[in-house]
Amino acid sequence: MITTSNQIGKPASRVDGRLKVTGAAKYAGEFNVANLAHGVVVTASIAKGRIKHIDAEEALAVEGVLDVLTHANRGKLASSDDKYKDEIAPDGSPFRPLYDDQVRFNGQPIALVVAEGFEIARFAASLIRVDYEQDAHVTDFEAQRQRTAGGKRPKPTHSRGKAARAFDEAAVRVDAAYSMPVEHHNPMEPYAATAVWEADDAITVYDKTQGPLNCRNYVASVFGMKPDKVRVLSHFVGGGFGSGLRPNYELPLAVLAARALKRSVRVTLTRQQMFTIGYRAANVQELKLGADRNGILASFRHDAVSMTSQFEDFQRSFVSWSSQLYRCPNSELAQRLVKLDVNTPCDMRGPGGTEGIWAIECAMDELAYAANLDPLELRLVNYSDRDQIADKPYSSKALRECYRQAAEKFGWSKRSREPRSMRAGNELVGWGMATGIWEAMQLPASARAVLTANGAVEIASATADIGPGTYTMMAQLAAELLGVPLENVTAKLGDSSLPAAPVEGGSFTTSSVGSAIHAACLEVQKELFGLAQKVKGSPLAGLKLDDVRFADGAIRHKDDASRAVSVADAMRIGKIDRIEKEASASPRADSKYAHSTHSAVFAEVKIDEELGVIRVTRVVSAVAAGRIINPKLAGSQILGAVVGGIGMALHEETVTDQRFGRFMTHNLADYHVPVNADVHAIDVIFVEEPDEEINPLGIKGVGEIGIVGVAAAIANAVYHATGKRVRDLPITLDKLMRE
Amino acid sequence: MAQRSAVARKARERLPAPARMTVSLHVNGVGRKLTIAPWTTLLDALRLKLDLTGTKKGCDHGQCGACTVLVDGRRVYSCLTLAVMKDGAQVTTVEGLAQGDALHPLQQAFVDHDAFQCGYCTPGQLCSAVGLIAEGHARTADEIRELMSGNICRCGAYPNIVAAIEQVMRGSTKAGEAGR
Numbered sequence: 001m002i003t004t005s006n007q008i009g010k011p012a013s014r015v016d017g018r019l020k021v022t023g024a025a026k027y028a029g030e031f032n033v034a035n036l037a038h039g040v041v042v043t044a045s046i047a048k049g050r051i052k053h054i055d056a057e058e059a060l061a062v063e064g065v066l067d068v069l070t071h072a073n074r075g076k077l078a079s080s081d082d083k084y085k086d087e088i089a090p091d092g093s094p095f096r097p098l099y100d101d102q103v104r105f106n107g108q109p110i111a112l113v114v115a116e117g118f119e120i121a122r123f124a125a126s127l128i129r130v131d132y133e134q135d136a137h138v139t140d141f142e143a144q145r146q147r148t149a150g151g152k153r154p155k156p157t158h159s160r161g162k163a164a165r166a167f168d169e170a171a172v173r174v175d176a177a178y179s180m181p182v183e184h185h186n187p188m189e190p191y192a193a194t195a196v197w198e199a200d201d202a203i204t205v206y207d208k209t210q211g212p213l214n215c216r217n218y219v220a221s222v223f224g225m226k227p228d229k230v231r232v233l234s235h236f237v238g239g240g241f242g243s244g245l246r247p248n249y250e251l252p253l254a255v256l257a258a259r260a261l262k263r264s265v266r267v268t269l270t271r272q273q274m275f276t277i278g279y280r281a282a283n284v285q286e287l288k289l290g291a292d293r294n295g296i297l298a299s300f301r302h303d304a305v306s307m308t309s310q311f312e313d314f315q316r317s318f319v320s321w322s323s324q325l326y327r328c329p330n331s332e333l334a335q336r337l338v339k340l341d342v343n344t345p346c347d348m349r350g351p352g353g354t355e356g357i358w359a360i361e362c363a364m365d366e367l368a369y370a371a372n373l374d375p376l377e378l379r380l381v382n383y384s385d386r387d388q389i390a391d392k393p394y395s396s397k398a399l400r401e402c403y404r405q406a407a408e409k410f411g412w413s414k415r416s417r418e419p420r421s422m423r424a425g426n427e428l429v430g431w432g433m434a435t436g437i438w439e440a441m442q443l444p445a446s447a448r449a450v451l452t453a454n455g456a457v458e459i460a461s462a463t464a465d466i467g468p469g470t471y472t473m474m475a476q477l478a479a480e481l482l483g484v485p486l487e488n489v490t491a492k493l494g495d496s497s498l499p500a501a502p503v504e505g506g507s508f509t510t511s512s513v514g515s516a517i518h519a520a521c522l523e524v525q526k527e528l529f530g531l532a533q534k535v536k537g538s539p540l541a542g543l544k545l546d547d548v549r550f551a552d553g554a555i556r557h558k559d560d561a562s563r564a565v566s567v568a569d570a571m572r573i574g575k576i577d578r579i580e581k582e583a584s585a586s587p588r589a590d591s592k593y594a595h596s597t598h599s600a601v602f603a604e605v606k607i608d609e610e611l612g613v614i615r616v617t618r619v620v621s622a623v624a625a626g627r628i629i630n631p632k633l634a635g636s637q638i639l640g641a642v643v644g645g646i647g648m649a650l651h652e653e654t655v656t657d658q659r660f661g662r663f664m665t666h667n668l669a670d671y672h673v674p675v676n677a678d679v680h681a682i683d684v685i686f687v688e689e690p691d692e693e694i695n696p697l698g699i700k701g702v703g704e705i706g707i708v709g710v711a712a713a714i715a716n717a718v719y720h721a722t723g724k725r726v727r728d729l730p731i732t733l734d735k736l737m738r739e
Numbered sequence: 740m741a742q743r744s745a746v747a748r749k750a751r752e753r754l755p756a757p758a759r760m761t762v763s764l765h766v767n768g769v770g771r772k773l774t775i776a777p778w779t780t781l782l783d784a785l786r787l788k789l790d791l792t793g794t795k796k797g798c799d800h801g802q803c804g805a806c807t808v809l810v811d812g813r814r815v816y817s818c819l820t821l822a823v824m825k826d827g828a829q830v831t832t833v834e835g836l837a838q839g840d841a842l843h844p845l846q847q848a849f850v851d852h853d854a855f856q857c858g859y860c861t862p863g864q865l866c867s868a869v870g871l872i873a874e875g876h877a878r879t880a881d882e883i884r885e886l887m888s889g890n891i892c893r894c895g896a897y898p899n900i901v902a903a904i905e906q907v908m909r910g911s912t913k914a915g916e917a918g919r
Contacts (some may be wrong), residue, residue: 017850020858021842021865022832023793029791062754118787119778120756188797188805188859188893238795238859239893271798467856467894636853636896643895666804668891675888679897 006479008550008697011632015472015491016236016465019415025236028208029192029268036194037066039257040121041249042111042128043276044103047137047661048341051130054111059124064116066261068128069253071110073096075260076224077252083221085212086118086246087503088347092312095343096222098256098582099250103132104311106139106662107131107276107345112253114265125173126622137341139661141182141282141307144581146339154336157319158389161330166299170290172365178359178727180731182654182663183280185348186673187466189238191277192268202229203258207251209234210244211503213462216496216690218247229416234494240466241644242347245503250276264379275666278346281306283361285318295371295378297328302360304335315336316352316482321437322360323389324596326382341661347505349644350704353438355712358648361434361712362727365719374417375433375716376407387594395593396691398624399435402600405685406622407433412430419723427606430721436599436709440626440700441508442587446499447474447516449524452578453571455484455553459520460492463501463513467640468703469633473510476629481521483550497583507597507701510629515585515695517585523581529555531574532565539563597625597705600711601642603713607721612733615680616646616714622685626700631686638684638706645710647674650730740884766791767835775822777871782806782817785832786797793833793862797829797891806857807870808832814870816889833862836869845869848903864890868904872911880905 019025026222028060044051056068077099078084084094097109111128115121138144181188181501203225209215212232232251237244250267257265269277272582283306290299304318319333348354383400388394392609407413415431416422422429447461459478465471474491478484492498501513529548532540534554538549540555540563548555555570557563604618618667628634651672657664682705691698711729718736719725726735757776764771766789773788781797785791785808794817799806801819808817809831836843843867848854855861867890877883882903894898 013850014853016858017853017855018842020844020855020861022837023791023862025858026792027795027859030786032787032790032792058754063756117776118754119776123778186893188857188891189795189805190797228852237857239857241893263883268796271800271802385768467858469856571800632853635854636894636899639898640856640895643897667800668798668799673891673893674895674897675891676884676897676900677888679884679895682898 007476007486008627008629010476010630012293012472012476012486012630014469014633015475018287019431027189027236027238028206028234029266031206033194033196033264035263036115037116037261037263038118038121038425039112039114039253039265039306041126041253041267042107044106044108044110046103046132046134046137047106048101048636049132049134051110052110052133053104053131055129058127059113060122062124062127064376065124066116069098069112069114069257069260071098071100074256078222079222079266086218087211088245090312090314094312097252097300105309105341106660109249109253109439112257112267114261116256130723137661138657139340139656141338141340144269144340145284145305156332156334157453158323158333160388160686163299165300166330167288167290167301170298171293172291172367172371174287174289174363174370176287176363176727177216177284178362179284180282180355180358180729182282182656183242183348183648183652184275184483184671185241186274186668186671187239187241187243190250190269190271190438191250192266193250194264194266195258198264199428201225203255204231204233205251205255205354206233208237208244208600209247210237210240210464210466210505212464212494212496213500214503215247215251219251222252223255223259232496234464237464237466241349242351242505243278244466245347245505246278271668271673272666275424275663276343276656278344280347281308281314283318283355284657285361287359289363291367291371293371295367295373295381297326297382298330300326300328300331302333304356305338307340307342307345308337308430310339314345314413316347318356320389321353321356324387325384325435327384350438350642350708353704357708358437358711361709362715365716366725367434371519372654374478375414376403379403379434379435383569390545390594392592392594395595395693396626397596398687398689399598399600401687402624404623404648405687406600406602409683409685410620411550412602416637419720424606426609428609430605430607432715432720433600433602434712434716436601436705438507438597438704438708440511440595440597440650440694441506442511442515442695443508444584444586445501445512445516445519446582446584447513448499448580448582449478449480449517449520450578450580451524451567453568455547455567457482457484457489457490457515459489460498461501461513461516462496462498463509464504465493466504468637469630470504470509472633473514473629474508476571477514477517478521481518481550482524484553503717507703507705511695511699514697514699518696519583520581522532523583524579525550528567528570528581533569534573535565535569538565540565591693593693595700597623597700597710599623599705600714601709602715605714605717605721606658607718612717612736613702614650614731614733618681620683621706622687623702623705624687624689625687625692625702625705626691627698628686628687629699634686634702635684637702639682641677641706642682642710643674645707646678648712648729653730654739753848760823762823764825765829767831773822777821777823779822780818781820781822781825785817786800791832791834795859795862801817803862804867805863807867807890809866809870813875814867833865836865839903844907845903848906852899852903854899854903860890860892864900871904872908
């Protein structure tokens with residue numbers, strides 16, 4: 001464990017901040033390489049069927065058009081499912097762009113028009129004519145959910161005690177269903193790939209992705225190339241939120257075209273096409289909670305149904321979270337999928353937890369009213385110190401402290417419990433709260449640290465920085481561990497040729513890559529310390545590595561800073577001018593503990609009584625997530641995630657026109673996301689949570705925890721304000737006005 | 740079908756691309772002459788012809804604000820502006836905000852307040868904020884929120900964006916008052 005610290009915990013500004021505010025940060029679709037051709041994607045206008053013919057003659061006749069690639073004329077692609085399976089592919093048969101004549105979902109890419117100029121390619125793409133043999137499609141989630149229900153509950157994923165009986169016998173009960181529509185991530189940067197053609201067997205691609213290595217392996221596998229001949233670069237990523245964890249189709253299309261034309265090709269998706277990639281799956285969750293008159297839980301049943309494609313089974317756990325949060329002897333949890341003629345959904349910030357907790361925490365609020373208890377009190381009387389599915393205690397769980405600090409900051413004690421009992425002018429005021437939880441995961445990762453005699457450090461790993469501040473985290477950790485100022489450190493990432501790292505997602509980057517950085521820096525420390533002890537008359541002779549610290553460009557005795565050998569002197573003895581070490585770190589295999597992050601979210605809404613307009617005027621989120629490397633940047637993660645939660649609660653919904661099986665709200669005017677005027681005061685609190693068990697640096701990660709719980713806290717506040725329980729997201733004013 | 744192929748065969752003579760026009764723009768203080776097709780937006784002219792990729796394309800429909808630049812001092816969506824419409828105009832992009840190595844006060848405030856995460860909406864936010872301050876309509880945080888609502892930030896950095904703009908606005912007001 002690190003006891004003294006010059007960098008960890010410091011609110012440093014982003015090390016890449018200057019590049020981002022001056023426009024110098026280059027994103028994937030911005031490399032204007034020599035002899036670049038532009039590709040524009042044509043998508044299918046039916047949801048299911050077969051392409052009979054693609055008439056590209058008119059498009060090809062436009063001056064400047066180079067080629068129109070389709071399934072009928074494409075180059076060689078791999079022909080087995082396993083070649084298309086990326087690092088996080090779900091079970092099934094991954095979609096293969098331009099592979100064959102089958103249309104599997106509306107919006108599927110079916111042709112790529114490549115031209116000398118972007119406008120020419122876009123114009124020519126509008127001239128492509130497609131004849132289809134259309135089949136009847138199934139895209140209505142709710143209709144298909146009911147059709148496939150079959151009267152029988154799905155097989156439980158977890159069961160303990162006798163949940164059904166305990167529910168029937170309970171004095172206080174909640175029996176309710178909650179639903180969510182399809183949501184799209186809509187990062188600000190559209191997916192783009194600039195494929196730089198080098199040779200038939202070598203290519204470099206600037207691709208927008210959360211995992212450069214995942215994409216490198218995908219390209220190598222799909223195109224039958226040697227992995228070391230493929231390089232994927234992703235230095236800056238204009239937001240991801242999960243949509244860039246798997247390779248998106250701009251990548252294979254750009255590579256396919258570059259190989260066909262033997263020149264560099266860029267493919268950038270339009271905003272409309274951003275609605276043809278992965279999304280958060282629509283879902284319905286049925287909860288049955290039983291408790292005694294004091295609110296003590298006796299039964300917790302949670303059934304979830306979500307949508308997926310016909311070709312892959314994408315599913316994340318919605319139902320497990322109550323067993324981690326609330327002590328309950330009888331529980332039954334079940335989940336099933338409904339297959340539709342749509343593209344496969346994917347992870348979206350807090351996948352599984354965000355959806356599950358929305359339902360669980362609304363149901364808990366309903367139970368609090370049914371048992372006549374304060375909602376916070378209900379959480380506290382059912383607090384669980386164990387994960388009841390893994391049957392393990394937590395390595396750390398400062399959730400009680402989250403509740404206490406957030407409630408105090410929010411002023412929860414001044415709340416009057418009755419719905420419609422608080423108002424300000426012509427607005428109803430509502431206060432609601434919810435709990436948040438997310439897994440604190442760690443995956444194997446590697447990093448390379450290079451220390452030079454002049455005190456410069458380079459720290460590198462093939463991870464990404466989609467916005468959380470990974471560059472800064474890496475630089476801070478290396479500066480801390482090698483005892484140099486932050487400005488001496490250069491962090492490198494977003495390059496598949498760097499030491500291996502997993503995709504950036506799941507809140508596991510800082511724990512995984514951070515632990516690898518710790519391991520690599522420790523190797524550098526060891527070598528440097530060995531050299532420092534060889535200096536003639538070394539003031540560090542006879543000491544152990546534990547007795548020294550690395551600070552101010554020197555190795556110093558922990559208790560007597562004057563006993564020191566400078567980095568330069570140590571390297572001189574070894575006749576070297578740099579130390580380079582690569583190391584890997586993996587999570588503990590044999591932990592006796594469960595690892596989670598937690599939050600308590602309190603929200604205030606003000607609702608115009610006559611118009612039903614909802615404003616989220618205040619949110620307080622207290623988070624317990626182990627050691628926080630940089631409270632400024634971690635705070636921004638929580639803040640931004642709360643904004644995402646506001647969108648989920650009040651705005652976001654992708655609507656399908658079932659006649660065409662197509663997402664119709666496929667632009668930022670019809671798909672509403674929060675804008676500046678929708679966001680008011682948000683307070684973020686990090687609750688101290690030392691965790692020496694989880695990994696050497698005590699890191700848990702904060703990417704998801706900020707959004708989990710927000711929608712429920714707002715929904716509960718809306719109920720408190722109006723007395724109206726809206727169980728179907730988003731909570732739009734028509735749902736409040738409806739009798 | 741046969742008839743259509745005949746038409747297509749005839750079209751093989753190639754459909755010509757639109758005739759090009761010459762446009763003069765003063766971009767970040769430098770005179771630039773462009774020969775472009777009239778369908779080229781100011782956004783694509785900046786990004787593709789002048790390699791000024793600081794200005795971002797988020798939606799190409801005037802719905803997100805990532806492409807905001809200043810044209811003759813006013814903030815506009817460059818994706819809804821054809822370059823040929825702005826012949827002779829002064830265009831300022833994010834690349835033109837700093838004076839050499841010295842960041843514009845808004846750029847510095849954005850870094851200090853962590854007013855961005857992924858950074859993709861940031862150039863548009865910055866140009867929009869420069870325009871907002873010049874307009875002089877926003878006096879309170881609520882007015883900043885309202886008048887910055889044409890620039891979406893999906894990372895949700897809004898409170899920090901407002902804090903950064905407020906700080907610069909207060910600073911410039913103070914400086915203005917001190918000068919009086």
